[in-house]
Amino acid sequence: MSAPPKSRGEPITDRRQLVAYLESGCKPAADWRIGTEHEKFAYRTSDLRPLPYEGPDGIGELLKRLTRYGWDPVEENGNIIALTQGMANITLEPGGQVELSGAPVATLHQTCAEVHTHLRQVKEVGNELGIAMMGLGFQPKWRRDEIPWMPKGRYRIMRDYMPKVGSLGLDMMTRTCTVQVNLDFSSEADMVKKFRVSLALQPIATALFANSPFTEGKPNGFQSYRSHIWTDTDPDRTGDLPFVFEDGFGFERYVDYLLETPMYFVYRDGTYVDAAGQSFRDFLAGRLPALPGEVPLITDWADHLTTAFPEVRLKKYLEMRGADGGPWRRLCALPALWVGLLYDDQALDAAWDLVKGWTQEQRAHLRAEVPRSGLRTAIGDRTVRDVALEVLAIARGGLVRRARNDNWGDDESHFIDTLQAIAESGQSPADELLEKFNGPWGGSVDPVFRDYAY
Template identity: 50%
Template sequence: MSNPGEADLTPISSTRELAEWFAAGSKDRADWRIGTEHEKFGFRRDDLSPPPYEPDGIRAMLEGLERLGWEPILDSGNPIGLKRGGASVSLEPGGQFELSGAPLPDLHAAEAELRDHLAEVREVGGTLGLGFAPLGFHPLARREQMPWMPKGRYAIMRNYMPRVGTMGLDMMLRTCTVQVNLDFGPEADMVEKLRISLALQPLATALFANSPFAEGRPNGLRTLRGRVWTETDPDRTGIPAVAFEPGFGFQRFADWVLDVPMYFIMREGRWIDCAGASFRQFMAGGLPDHPGVFATMGDWADHVTTVFTDVRLKRFLEMRGADAGSPEMMQALPAFWTGLLYDDAAQKAAAALVRDWAVPEMQALRLAVPEQAIHTPFRGRSLREWGRDAVAIARQGLVARGMGEERYLTALENVLEAGETQADHWLRRHATVWDGDLARILPEAAI
C-alpha cells in the first residue's frame, strides 16, 4: 500500500470531475513508462522471527536507508516510508518492505533499479542481522506473531477488515506481491488494456504462484495469497463485471468507485475513521460525525487507493495478481505485461485471445487457480497451455519494441517448459533436500 500523498483540498462539485481525474492519466505513447513494485518479508537471521517496527527492526532499516540518500516520510512523527527521485519505500501493515519504483522508460532501467534496491537492502539489513525474502505468503509466522506498523490508516483497516471477510487481516499482515504500473492512451485504449489484464490476471496468479506454505507446513495450495484475496472484502476486490459492460469508460468506473465503501480521510495530518461510509454519500452531504468536513479531490485520490481489484485503475493501470518471488520473477512480471500492452500488434493479439471469455468464467477461474496454478483446467486446456500463448504474445511485443527486453521473459518460459511454478520448486525442496524442515525456506529465498 502506498504512502499518503499530498492533500488536494479542491472541493468536488460533480462526478464528472472524478472521471476527469482518471482521464488525466491518459498519455501519448512516447510518455508511457514502467513502474514496478515489489514486497518482501523481513526476518531475523538468528531465529527467523518477523522483525518489529522497533527496536532494531523496520524503523532501523528505514533510518539506515536514509543514510544512503533517501528522505523520510513521517506518520505522527514516525518514519513509515522513504522517497528518492521518483521512487519510494513503503511499509505494508506487517512490516513487509516495499519498493514502489520510479516510472522508467524500459525494462533494463527497471532491472537496474531492482538490483540497486536489493543491494541497499542487503547492506543495511546485514548490519541489523535482518534478511528479506520475497514469498507470496509468510511460510512460518502465525497472524498474531506479525507486528503492526505505526501507520494511522492501518489501524482503521485493522478494525474494519474482520467485518467484511475472513482473511483480510492475513492479506494485510502475511502476503507479499510484485506489481507493475503501466500507462494508457485515450479512453478506448484504457478500456482494452483493462479488460485484457483483468481477464489474464488469474493466469498471472498461476504463473507466479509462490505461497505453498503457512505456519510451518504445506497448505495444500500453490498460492495461498491467491486464495486470501478471494476471502477479502468483496466490495472492493476481484474482477469487477462493470469493466466489461457496454459503454464502460472513465465515467462508469468513477460511478462504481463512488459506491465502494470508504476507509478513511485525512485532515490536518490525522486519519479520520469513516469505514463503511459511501463516498457518494460523503460527496452529497459530508460526514455526519464530522460537521463541516466535505469531500475534496485529495479524499478521492486516497479513496481510489483503497480499491483492491485484481487490476486497479488509477492514473495508470496496476497489475495486482502475482505473488512476490525471486528477482528473476520480479523482473518477469513487468516484462509479461509490458510485452502484452505496450505494442499495438501484441495488444490486439492479447485482446483476441480473451475476447469471448465471459466474466463468470474469469471469476470462476480466479477461484480455482490457487490450488493447481498452471495446471488448472480452463476451456478444455490447462493454464499452462494458455500461458504459452500469452507469453509468446508478450515476447513478440517486446521484440517489436526493439530494446532486447525479451530476455526478461526467460524465467516465465522456464516455468512453462518445466511445468513447475516457484511453489512447486519449494514443495520439492521441502520434501527432499530439506527433509521436511521448512525453516530452510527463508534463508534460501532471501534476496
C-alpha cells in the same frame, strides 16, 4: 501502499471532477512509463522472526539507515514510516513488509536496475543489523498473532474494519507480499482494451508466479494462498469486476464502482479520520458522518482510489495485481510480461483475440481455481499452462518489436525467460518449494529463509 497523503487540492463539487481525474492519466505512447512495485518479508536471521518497528534491529532502524543512500524520511507521529527519492518510495505494509514503489521509467532495463540497486541497499543495511529479506506470496512460518503491526494510522482503521467484512483481511494485511507493475494508456478506448485483456489474463500471471504453498510451517493445499486470501477479504472492494467487460464500460463506470466502495478514512492535517464503511457519495453531498458539512478534496478521491483492491486497479494508470512476490528475476519478469502484452499494438490485439471469447463463467472459474491448481487449471479443453505458453509468445513478440536495447544491444525480451522456463516445465514456483519441503528440507520451511533470501 503509498507514502502518507497530504490533505490538499481543490474541493470536489461535481462528479465530473472524479471522472476527469482518471481521464487526466491519458498520455501519448511516447510518454508511457513502467512503474514496478514489490513487497518483501523482513526477518531476523538469528530466529527468522518478523521485525517489530522498534528496537536496534527493527524496521524503524532499517529505514533510518537507508537514508544514507539519499532517501528522505517521511514521518508520522514521530516515526519514520516511509522514504522518498524523486518519484520512488520505500513504504511499509501493515506487518512490516518492506515495499519499493519504483519511479516511472521508460524501459524494463531501467526498472530492473532500480530493483537491483534497492535490493543491494537493503542487503547492505540488513547485514549490519542481522536481518534479511525474501520474496514469497505468503509468510511461510509465523502465525498472524506473531506478526508485529506497523505504526501507521490508516492500518489501525483497516485492522478494525477488516474482520467485519471477511475472514482473511488481516492475513492479507500482515502476511502477504506481491509484485505489481503500473502501466499507462493513451485514451479511454485504450484503457478499456488494456483493462479487459489484463483482467482476463490476471489468473495466468497468478499461476506463473504462484509462490505461497505454506501456512505456519505446513503445506496449505494452494499454489497461491495469497491469491486465495483476496477471495475472503472484502467483497465490496475485491474481485474480477465483471462490469469491465460490459458494453459502455469506461471512466464513468469505474467512478460509479468506486462511489459504491465503502470508505476507510479521510486524511486531515496529519491525522487519519476514521470513516470506515461510510459513503463517498455522502461525502460529495457534505453528509459524511466522520466530517459533517465538509466536501472532499481531490486528494481524498486519490486516497479513496487506493482502497479498492480488484485484480486490476485503475488510477491514472492501470495496476497489475495478480502475482505473488518472488526472487529477483521474477521481479523483473512481471513488468516484462505486461509491457510485452500491453505496450505493443500487435501484441495487445493478439491478446484480446485470445480472451475476447471467454465468458464471465470461464473468467470466474479461472479466478477461483488458479489459486489452488495453478498451471494445471483447466479452461475448456486446454490448461492454464497451454494458455501461458501462448501468452508468453505474444508478450515476447511485443518486447522484441519495442526494440528497447540496453548498452550491450540486448532488447527486453530476455526478461521473459524465467517465465518461459516455468511454463515449459509445467512446474510452478510453488511446486518447486513443495518438492524441496518434501525432499532436502526434511519437512521444514526454515530453509526457505536462507535459500530464497535476496
